[in-house]
Amino acid sequence: MDFDFSPRARELQDRMRSFMDQHVYPGEPVYDQQLAAADDPHALPPVMRELKEKARAEGLWNLFMSHGDWGAGLSNLEYAPLAEIAGRSIIGPEVFNCSAPDTGNMELLALYGTPEQRDRWLRPLLEARIRSCFAMTEPDVASSDPRNLRTRITRDGDAYVVNGRKWYTSGILDPDCALIILMGVSDPDAPAYRQQSMLLVPRDTPGITVLRDLPMFGYTDRLGHGDVQFTDVRVPAANLLGAQGEGFALAQGRLGPGRMHYAMRAVGFAERALELMCRRVLAREAFGGPLADQGVVREWIAHSRIEVEQLRLLVLKSAWLMDTVGNAAARTEVAAIKVAALQVAHRVVDRAVQAHGAAGVSDDTVLARLFAITRALRIADGPDEVHLRTVARRELAKYKEEAA
Numbered sequence: 001m002d003f004d005f006s007p008r009a010r011e012l013q014d015r016m017r018s019f020m021d022q023h024v025y026p027g028e029p030v031y032d033q034q035l036a037a038a039d040d041p042h043a044l045p046p047v048m049r050e051l052k053e054k055a056r057a058e059g060l061w062n063l064f065m066s067h068g069d070w071g072a073g074l075s076n077l078e079y080a081p082l083a084e085i086a087g088r089s090i091i092g093p094e095v096f097n098c099s100a101p102d103t104g105n106m107e108l109l110a111l112y113g114t115p116e117q118r119d120r121w122l123r124p125l126l127e128a129r130i131r132s133c134f135a136m137t138e139p140d141v142a143s144s145d146p147r148n149l150r151t152r153i154t155r156d157g158d159a160y161v162v163n164g165r166k167w168y169t170s171g172i173l174d175p176d177c178a179l180i181i182l183m184g185v186s187d188p189d190a191p192a193y194r195q196q197s198m199l200l201v202p203r204d205t206p207g208i209t210v211l212r213d214l215p216m217f218g219y220t221d222r223l224g225h226g227d228v229q230f231t232d233v234r235v236p237a238a239n240l241l242g243a244q245g246e247g248f249a250l251a252q253g254r255l256g257p258g259r260m261h262y263a264m265r266a267v268g269f270a271e272r273a274l275e276l277m278c279r280r281v282l283a284r285e286a287f288g289g290p291l292a293d294q295g296v297v298r299e300w301i302a303h304s305r306i307e308v309e310q311l312r313l314l315v316l317k318s319a320w321l322m323d324t325v326g327n328a329a330a331r332t333e334v335a336a337i338k339v340a341a342l343q344v345a346h347r348v349v350d351r352a353v354q355a356h357g358a359a360g361v362s363d364d365t366v367l368a369r370l371f372a373i374t375r376a377l378r379i380a381d382g383p384d385e386v387h388l389r390t391v392a393r394r395e396l397a398k399y400k401e402e403a404a
């Protein structure tokens with residue numbers, strides 16, 4: 001394993017760290033104030049546009065995009081620490097145009113889009129002129145198993161027609177959202193993993209109704225999580241992404257690098273929480289001295305540091321494997337980091353909340369929000385149990401022959 005960063009990667013890390021210090025951290029309270037003052041909880045605070053313009057001007061833009069024609073062309077290993085640095089702030093990834101769900105959608109378009117689809121959707125997404133969402137999960141079926149999906153995509157002449165209901169469609173309420181990548185059932189009689197297709201649905205197509213904005217532990221997210229009804233939504237047949245029946249395969253392709261991005265952002269969450277915890281316990285006194293003098297608090301800090309270091313190494317290993325042997329061969333590690341990252345991040349955030357006392361559950365710090373996000377992300381993008389199943393299956397396969 002070689003985790004040595006190229007000079008270019010190191011230079012980008014330095015520039016990104018200083019951009020975070022100079023612009024992103026000071027921008028956080030401004031973002032919160034502007035959002036609170038806006039009429040619409042989904043409106044883009046003006047400070048975000050300013051931050052994006054600055055990041056773009058400094059070349060800290062689309063760094064996630066590994067396909068050289070469309071972005072920075074960094075390897076997964078080179079991008080991983082950048083995702084961590086941006087992930088230290090909740091608003092960081094969006095500033096650098098590296099936030100979900102757009103990153104996964106841009107990846108899909110770069111890999112499987114036709115030249116026309118890329119011109120229409122990928123270019124404006126890369127320029128942050130529009131945003132997008134990904135609609136797979138459905139309220140009425142257990143969607144961690146995509147074979148259960150019911151939303152129908154039916155061919156009608158030179159069009160496809162969509163009928164069904166999706167929920168937790170993150171990003172659909174962003175006023176800039178112009179594209180929905182929808183996964184539904186196009187071939188109900190085909191083998192289980194050949195029944196689904198993906199369709200590019202312009203957000204303003206008639207028949208799309210957002211029934212409600214779903215909360216996340218009571219929080220309203222700026223992007224919005226839509227409960228969405230699709231009724232006779234008609235799009236040209238040319239809007240099919242990839243071939244008919246390839247939806248499941250495309251979804252798998254979308255998730256490899258995406259999981260690494262999630263995991264590294266979680267390392268960033270954990271580092272931020274650990275830093276806040278250390279500062280707090282050094283400054284706060286109880287029972288005759290700083291909280292930092294209490295053995296139990298030192299244990300929280302030591303365990304957090306050990307777990308974060310272990311996690312970072314595991315994520316870097318999977319990034320390195322993805323670069324050297326490919327996403328398919330790195331499947332065990334990619335599944336493992338999704339579980340490990342959010343569990344570690346949530347545990348570290350939980351300790352930091354405890355160390356802050358009542359302040360930890362207030363919104364005076366970012367911790368309460370990080371607590372909710374890290375918990376929700378153990379379900380989003382596939383619940384832990386589904387990834388653990390993958391890891392266990394591949395581990396058991398090593399011994400199957402000998403047991404037979």
Ligand SMILES: Cc1cc2nc3c(=O)[nH]c(=O)nc-3n(C[C@H](O)[C@H](O)[C@H](O)COP(=O)(O)OP(=O)(O)OC[C@H]3O[C@@H](n4cnc5c(N)ncnc54)[C@H](O)[C@@H]3O)c2cc1C
Nearest residue numbers: 134135136137142143144168169170376380381382383385
């Ligand atoms: C904040 C947030 C944002 C999201 N954004 C999006 C989005 O943008 N687009 C989108 O399409 N979806 C999105 N989702 C949905 C998310 O991907 C799904 O919730 C997830 O895949 C699980 O599907 P489900 O909710 O139907 O749970 P179910 O499939 O009903 O599963 C329920 C529980 O059963 C358990 N379980 C499932 N399978 C197994 C198994 N094999 N073994 C043991 N236990 C198991 C797990 O604990 C799981 O949590 C988001 C979710 C959240 C919370």
